[in-house]
Amino acid sequence: MALAALFNIPGTEEELNEWSFAHMAHHLDLINFIYNNSQIALPVFVLDPFNPRDPDSVEAWSYLHQIMHQNQNALLGINGFDLTSVDWQDQNQVAAWIQLNAIEHVQAANITGVA
Numbered sequence: 001m002a003l004a005a006l007f008n009i010p011g012t013e014e015e016l017n018e019w020s021f022a023h024m025a026h027h028l029d030l031i032n033f034i035y036n037n038s039q040i041a042l043p044v045f046v047l048d049p050f051n052p053r054d055p056d057s058v059e060a061w062s063y064l065h066q067i068m069h070q071n072q073n074a075l076l077g078i079n080g081f082d083l084t085s086v087d088w089q090d091q092n093q094v095a096a097w098i099q100l101n102a103i104e105h106v107q108a109a110n111i112t113g114v115a
Helices: 003-007 013-038 055-076 091-112
Strands: none
Touching (some): 013 055
16 A cells, blocks of 8 residues: 555545555555564554544544554654544644654555565
8 A cells, every 4th residue: 555645634535545555555565564474463552444433432433543554653663643532523643643653654565575
């Protein structure tokens, strides 16, 4: 999946769906790389589809997503960000969060070669 897609700031539901799919695909690619190269099986949580308009869903998604980042970051030596705090109804916060999340994905891609 194209890593550049993780920098796209979704403005429509279709763009959110595309971002969500690309995001989950990159997580899966990283998890597979880690397993194939270290035999460490990281837990996989379903992050796609993502509905930012459902507060209960957002809270669970944010928590599980953070766990996935913390797990991969610990193995790859990445100092990550707190990705749990974002108001998905505030476009400025979403744009900043997208950048932070994508930065961690790029760091992981640079270390693993998984783009």
